[in-house]
Amino acid sequence: MGAVTTAENGLRALEFLGLGDHQNSSLEDNESSxxxxxxxxxxxxxxVPNRIxxxxxxxxxMFMLKPxxxxxxxxxxxHLMKLERT
Known part of the structure; x- marks a missing residue:
């Protein structure tokens, strides 16, 4: 299985993926392959079912409830191993 990277929140995750604040206007364009x-x-x-x-x-x-x-x-x-095989 590949490496797992965690982010403390959604904004940090976007920054890690190179989609930080300065690129929010083109977020849709950046959802590439x-x-x-x-x-x-x-x-x-x-x-919160609606948000999930x-x-x-x-x-x-997947959604996972903490703790x-x-x-x-x-x-x-x-689940992730199944994804890697497809």
Whole structure:
């Protein structure tokens, strides 16, 4: 399995991917094939179904509710391994 990179929040994740504030106006243009290959997993302590569904509709692979359990990590690992094979 590939490396896992974490970000403390969504803005930091965008900066890591080269989509920081200075490029927000062209965010849609930057969702290239490279971006689509980056699996995004949302982790939050807030369970807000509308927000979760929006994230999944926009391409997030999975939502995980914090605090995480060992079974959540196993589920995530299996899910990401399936993605690598496709």
């Amino acid at each position: 490279i971006m689509k290959e980056v699996p995004v997993v949302i982790m939050s302590s807030e369970y 569904n929006k994230c999944l509709e926009e391409g997030a692979q 995480l359990r060992q079974s959540d990590i196993k589920k995530l690992r299996c």
